[in-house]
Amino acid sequence: METIKIVIAGPRGRMGREAVKLVEETEHFSLVGVIDHKFEGQKLSKADDFKSNAIIYTDIEKCFSETKPDVLIDLTTPEIGKIHTKKALEYGVRPVVGTTGFSDADLKELEELTEDRGIGAIIAPNFAIGAILMMKFSQMAAKYFSDVEILEMHHDQKLDAPSGTGLKTAEMISAVRGAKEQGHPDEKETLAGARGANYQGIHVHSIRLPGLVAHQEVLFGGDGQTLSIRHDSFNRASFMSGVKLCVEQIMNLDVLVYGLENLID
């Protein structure tokens, strides 16, 4: 298998650390550089507790020009992730983006840029295989249960709400059941936000607590019955087989893929 040259943005973050480990441990992956907002020019092994001697860049353009990677793995923040993804496409580097918080307009812009450049991009709101199955099962269930609410639960350091996974789940359910107002037509919130966010009538509730990692329950209700579909990630290693799959698959893509469910049967 040919070696894939990788740059990771956000290597010292919770996800970035796991991604560095994944790349270090995968024979046909090579970490050629990392992008951080400090430690310019230092070796990653000197800046933190890593084995890799990849150089840290604070300037993404310098990083791409000097290291000429095949793939960028972005695990930063919503604002920075968008800038990095656009820059990667401009430089002909395929982006695998785990960073969440992208709007529809952002996705559209990136899709157009991908078409212009003729190279693939993956935006994956969730890399965990169990979470992808939870979303697929929810889409299946929505054909039979049209009333549903989503409870997404994450650690309290998360910047975006709802989570990328919660939003993607709502989009997937809505694609099969359409828009539907749920609950009583005269329902009123006596405390703003009590009914959560509303995507095409699907209420999405975001819980943030220390102790949590990434969890979601999709709760369907029908005549005299409920159905709960739940997934729990207890650590960030749970996301890494999905990251590996994306890096391998992106080499054969020439379009933007939004969601891992589009890459697995």
Ligand SMILES: NC(=O)c1ccc[n+]([C@@H]2O[C@H](COP(=O)([O-])OP(=O)(O)OC[C@H]3O[C@@H](n4cnc5c(N)ncnc54)[C@H](O)[C@@H]3O)[C@@H](O)[C@H]2O)c1
């Ligand atoms: N797709 C998935 O499966 C998945 C799973 C977990 C987290 N996430 C998403 O990944 C992102 C990162 O999550 P996290 O928990 O690792 O966050 P984190 O806060 O632990 O890490 C983010 C890192 O980005 C770095 N960073 C900030 N600005 C930067 C810049 N300009 N250049 C380079 N690096 C910069 C920070 O220093 C930090 O180390 C979030 O958007 C989160 O929602 C996605």
Ligand SMILES: O=C(O)C1=N[C@H](C(=O)O)CCC1
């Ligand atoms: O920890 C996070 O932040 C996560 N974000 C993703 C999301 O927004 O869905 C996936 C799970 C972890």
